Amino acid sequence: MRLSRREFSRLAALGVAAGMVPEGMARGLAQVAGSSQQPKVGYCVIGLGRIADHFMRGVKGSSTSTITGLVSGHREKAERIAAQYGVPKSSIYSYEEMDRMRENKAIDAVYVALPNSMHAEYTIRSAKAGKHVLCEKPMSTSVKDAKAMIAACDAAKVLLMIAYRLHYEPTTRRAIKLVQGGVVGQVQSIVSANGFNERAGEWRLDKKLAGGGPLMDVGIYCLNAMRYLTGEEPAKFTGYVSTIDKDGRFDSVEENTSWTMQFPSGIEATCTTTYGAQMPGVYKVFGSKGWLEVDNFGYDGLRLTAEYRGDAGPVKLDELNTEKDPEQFVRQVDHFSGCVRTGRTPDTAGEEGLRDMEYMQDIYRSAGVVALV
Amino acid sequence: MRLSRREFSRLAALGVAAGMVPEGMARGLAQVAGSSQQPKVGYCVIGLGRIADHFMRGVKGSSTSTITGLVSGHREKAERIAAQYGVPKSSIYSYEEMDRMRENKAIDAVYVALPNSMHAEYTIRSAKAGKHVLCEKPMSTSVKDAKAMIAACDAAKVLLMIAYRLHYEPTTRRAIKLVQGGVVGQVQSIVSANGFNERAGEWRLDKKLAGGGPLMDVGIYCLNAMRYLTGEEPAKFTGYVSTIDKDGRFDSVEENTSWTMQFPSGIEATCTTTYGAQMPGVYKVFGSKGWLEVDNFGYDGLRLTAEYRGDAGPVKLDELNTEKDPEQFVRQVDHFSGCVRTGRTPDTAGEEGLRDMEYMQDIYRSAGVVALV
Numbered sequence: 044m045r046l047s048r049r050e051f052s053r054l055a056a057l058g059v060a061a062g063m064v065p066e067g068m069a070r071g072l073a074q075v076a077g078s079s080q081q082p083k084v085g086y087c088v089i090g091l092g093r094i095a096d097h098f099m100r101g102v103k104g105s106s107t108s109t110i111t112g113l114v115s116g117h118r119e120k121a122e123r124i125a126a127q128y129g130v131p132k133s134s135i136y137s138y139e140e141m142d143r144m145r146e147n148k149a150i151d152a153v154y155v156a157l158p159n160s161m162h163a164e165y166t167i168r169s170a171k172a173g174k175h176v177l178c179e180k181p182m183s184t185s186v187k188d189a190k191a192m193i194a195a196c197d198a199a200k201v202l203l204m205i206a207y208r209l210h211y212e213p214t215t216r217r218a219i220k221l222v223q224g225g226v227v228g229q230v231q232s233i234v235s236a237n238g239f240n241e242r243a244g245e246w247r248l249d250k251k252l253a254g255g256g257p258l259m260d261v262g263i264y265c266l267n268a269m270r271y272l273t274g275e276e277p278a279k280f281t282g283y284v285s286t287i288d289k290d291g292r293f294d295s296v297e298e299n300t301s302w303t304m305q306f307p308s309g310i311e312a313t314c315t316t317t318y319g320a321q322m323p324g325v326y327k328v329f330g331s332k333g334w335l336e337v338d339n340f341g342y343d344g345l346r347l348t349a350e351y352r353g354d355a356g357p358v359k360l361d362e363l364n365t366e367k368d369p370e371q372f373v374r375q376v377d378h379f380s381g382c383v384r385t386g387r388t389p390d391t392a393g394e395e396g397l398r399d400m401e402y403m404q405d406i407y408r409s410a411g412v413v414a415l416v
Numbered sequence: 417m418r419l420s421r422r423e424f425s426r427l428a429a430l431g432v433a434a435g436m437v438p439e440g441m442a443r444g445l446a447q448v449a450g451s452s453q454q455p456k457v458g459y460c461v462i463g464l465g466r467i468a469d470h471f472m473r474g475v476k477g478s479s480t481s482t483i484t485g486l487v488s489g490h491r492e493k494a495e496r497i498a499a500q501y502g503v504p505k506s507s508i509y510s511y512e513e514m515d516r517m518r519e520n521k522a523i524d525a526v527y528v529a530l531p532n533s534m535h536a537e538y539t540i541r542s543a544k545a546g547k548h549v550l551c552e553k554p555m556s557t558s559v560k561d562a563k564a565m566i567a568a569c570d571a572a573k574v575l576l577m578i579a580y581r582l583h584y585e586p587t588t589r590r591a592i593k594l595v596q597g598g599v600v601g602q603v604q605s606i607v608s609a610n611g612f613n614e615r616a617g618e619w620r621l622d623k624k625l626a627g628g629g630p631l632m633d634v635g636i637y638c639l640n641a642m643r644y645l646t647g648e649e650p651a652k653f654t655g656y657v658s659t660i661d662k663d664g665r666f667d668s669v670e671e672n673t674s675w676t677m678q679f680p681s682g683i684e685a686t687c688t689t690t691y692g693a694q695m696p697g698v699y700k701v702f703g704s705k706g707w708l709e710v711d712n713f714g715y716d717g718l719r720l721t722a723e724y725r726g727d728a729g730p731v732k733l734d735e736l737n738t739e740k741d742p743e744q745f746v747r748q749v750d751h752f753s754g755c756v757r758t759g760r761t762p763d764t765a766g767e768e769g770l771r772d773m774e775y776m777q778d779i780y781r782s783a784g785v786v787a788l789v
Contacts, residue, residue: 229660231672231693234609234686240704281654281782285682287602288704299604301684303676309658311674313607313686320604320702321724329693331613331661351694409654 084380087112087134087150087174089141089165090157091120094179097342098154099128101372107380111149114141114165141165145172151383154206155179158252159259163188170199177379179206181263181403182396184254185415189400193393204379204389205396207267211374214345214364215271218328218337222272226358227330227351233272233312234329235265237340238299238322243292247318255414256284256296258403261324262316264340266402268326269314275306276398280405284412288319302406333358342368457753460485460507460523460547462514462538463530464493467552470715471527472501474745480753484522487514487538514538518545524756527579528552531625532632536561543572550752552579554636554776555769557627558788562773566766577752577762578769580640584747587718587737588644591701591710595645599731600703600724606645606685607702608638610713611672611695616665620691628787629657629669631776634697635689637713639772639779641699642687648679649771653778657785661692675779706731715741 086108088095102108112134115121121135134147144150152175155165163183166176176196182205183189196203209215222230238257246252247260258266270276282302286293301315315322324340333351349360382389404415459481461468475481485507488494494508507520517523525548528538536556539549549569555578556562569576582588595603611630619625620633631639643649655675659666674688689695697713706724722733755762773788780787 227693229692231660231690232609232611232674232688232695234607234688236605236607236700236702238605238702279656281656281676283652283654283676283678283684285678285684287604287682299682299684301605301676301678301686303654303656303674303686305656305658305674309660309672311656311658311672311688313674313676313688315605315607315684315686315702317604317702319602320600320704321706322605322702323707327609329609329611329688329690329695331693333694334696 081384083107083109084151084383085109085111085149086177086376087114087136087144087147087153089114089153089155089169090161091115091117091124092156095154095156097369098156098372098376099124101369102376103128104369104373105376105380107384108376111151112136112144112147112153114138114144114153142168142172144169144174150174152177152202152379158246159254160184160252163192166192166203167195170195170201170203173199173201175202175204175379175383177204177206177376178396180267180396180399181254181259182393182400184259186397186400186404187416189393189397193397196393202379202382202386202389203393204382205391205393206375207391207395208371208375209264209268209340210271210391211378212345212364212371213366214337214347214362217362218335218347219271219274221335221349222328222330223274226332226353227328227335227349228332230273230310230328230330232310232329233269233326235268235312235314235326236316236322237261237264237324238315238317238320240321241292241318243290248292248296250295253296255403255407256293256298256300257316257318258284258300258406261340262300262314263399263403264324265314265316265326266399266406268340269304269306269312270398272326272328273306273308273310273312275308275310277304277312277402278307279305280402281409282406284407284410292318297412300406300410302409335360342371454757456480456482457524457756458482458484458522459550459749460487460509460517460520460526462487462526462528462542463534464488464490464497465529468527468529470742471529471745471749472497474742475749476501477742477746478749478753480757481749484524485509485517485520485526487511487517487526515541515545517542517547523547525550525575525752531619532627533557533625536565539565539576540568543568543574543576546572546574548575548577548752548756550577550579550749551769553640553769553772554627554632555766555773557632559770559773559777560789562766562770566770569766575752575755575759575762576766577755578764578766579748580764580768581744581748582637582641582713583644583764584751585718585737585744586739587710587720587735590735591708591720592644592647594708594722595701595703596647599705599726600701600708600722601705603646603683603701603703605683605702606642606699608641608685608687608699609689609695610634610637610697611688611690611693613694614665614691616663621665621669623668626669628776628780629666629671629673630689630691631673631779634713635673635687636772636776637697638687638689638699639775641713642677642679642685643771645699645701646679646681646683646685648681648683650677650685650775651680652678653775654782655779657780657783665691670785673779673783675782708733715744
């Protein structure tokens with residue numbers, strides 16, 4: 044069963060979807076969807092890189108949210124984007140002056156789309172300015188920073204959501220529902236990979252900005268997937284990091300990380316990530332009755348395949364999600380805006396981000412690397 | 417490029433294939449293929465289970481080998497099979513009396529197809545009877561036994577080959593050639609899985625016979641693949657074992673094993689194996705220019721797919737090996753018979769099996785299990 048965002052919102056509003064989606068989420072969306080007269084939640088985008096572009100296009104496609112401010116070090120670029128999204132020039136801030144957004148009533152929330160090491164500072168400053176915070180993953184570059192971000196948002200009584208967009212994406216939700224619903228039987232093992240060839244000069248290769256190598260940026264998808272698929276928190280970690288290419292790209296961060304995890308139920312997971320290979324994102328769940336795979340952690344084109352022994356005989360699934368980017372960002376921002384309107388805690392609150400930070404620290408530690416402290 | 421066994425033997429005989437296959441193997445096969453008048457190598461099959469059936473059908477399809485003896489605890493079954501393969505009743509032995517095969521000139525070699533824990537005893541007894549030994553994997557249930565098997569065969573001046581049939585299988589050989597030839601660029605990471613739902617009552621679930629759980633029987637394919645794909649010996653191991661299903665099947669051996677390895681070059685590998693899930697065999701190699709996957713470690717139907725950046729643009733491969741079982745067993749026995757005829761060391765000699773035993777011991781140790789000592 045697959046629903047468009049509009050059908051989903053409608054069902055949520057009617058309360059019919061309560062069994063399909065977390066009740067709170069259905070409630071939040073229902074409130075948003077059922078109140079077209081309610082003003083949109085206004086977002087100030089901090090950092091105008093590639094991911095911010097996806098986000099802003101998503102907001103444009105959303106009926107719940109709107110772009111009302113920009114923070115950038117490049118005034119000219121910011122003015123161009125402001126014109127595109129109808130943001131007044133007076134709502135463009137430099138990094139230094141962004142605390143002034145406190146006075147800007149059109150800004151309800153911020154979207155932090157900066158390099159990882161800047162997430163903490165800009166989340167905390169935004170919270171102090173009284174704005175709700177949607178922050179990109181990884182949440183921070185240290186466990187300490189992640190805790191400080193949660194504390195700052197709590198103290199300011201603003202919401203904090205980490206932008207784990209796949210939690211709001213239909214193929215992912217369907218995979219979770221199928222796996223936890225037992226269609227592949229008792230899960231024994233899950234494997235996952237996600238990586239790419241990073242180009243020299245990218246900020247991700249600078250440990251001061253990124254906090255670590257591919258684990259932080261793309262491996263985190265594997266880690267998080269293992270958690271949402273099992274519904275468990277991992278109990279044990281062991282892993283390795285390595286750097287093979289001596290071409291200057293990996294003087295600061297490691298090139299590869301691979302690890303094995305065990306969950307309390309006994310489910311085992313193996314994951315691998317890289318900045319040095321073409322490694323399309325994927326996870327595959329192996330259970331007593333069959334397997335289920337989702338191909339790609341990207342912005343669109345997710346494909347779910349499965350083969351299992353159903354009650355009435357063998358079942359084969361092959362489902363391509365044909366929604367196009369930026370639909371995932373629409374769903375994500377709709378969720379957070381619903382939370383902002385209703386005051387409910389986002390499905391992927393700061394605590395979700397903090398857990399991944401702690402687990403990534405565990406993986407690094409097991410590999411003999413001191414990181415993310 | 418794919419060759420039938422006959423084309424391959426012909427090329428080997430002509431010396432043309434020297435660049436495609438290890439020179440020694442080409443030589444061995446050339447000698448066999450080029451001498452159709454030479455008597456076939458006679459094999460005595462020890463243990464008449466499922467794998468022995470594949471082997472015997474393979475020998476029947478081979479021009480180099482023939483079945484000349486059987487060792488079984490079931491006389492009636494053995495007589496039925498003997499009739500099928502033209503083995504005289506006088507060449508059927510019980511386990512107790514099999515040492516008498518020393519006098520049987522029609523038996524050049526044995527094929528040990530017994531449960532794992534019996535490999536050592538029957539390999540050593542066969543060596544003492546002056547017969548070359550082709551022994552199924554895993555070589556043994558302890559490192560100590562594996563060493564004793566090598567020593568016994570050395571002392572008796574007979575050859576010992578471990579039946580790693582995929583080393584002689586075209587899709588596997590092509591994958592190795594492509595990966596080591598660099599088509600996917602610098603390899604960073606390899607993932608592999610292999611497992612199945614084992615039925616209650618099978619000897620594989622009895623640690624006394626099997627030595628361990630799925631790692632010994634099916635996980636060994638992942639382990640061995642990582643070695644033949646990289647051409648390296650792994651430097652580090654960490655892993656976990658777990659048992660989830662409390663249905664009595666896993667009172668003796670563990671249900672799941674997952675592990676991460678690192679090779680001296682820095683290549684990382686993650687593997688998972690199970691007796692509690694449908695887990696089709698697979699490995700996928702991730703390199704700087706693309707990826708290569710081989711689907712299935714089975715007796716036929718191996719499929720190689722790959723996507724990489726070639727010199728002249730993007731390349732996509734999708735190659736299904738249409739050879740049918742027992743062709744892999746033909747290739748395997750042809751190799752060993754060539755070695756028997758020429759005295760050369762098999763590509764997968766006892767030392768190859770010993771290494772996997774040592775590595776499996778390392779994996780178990782890292783998981784806190786004392787095994788295979």
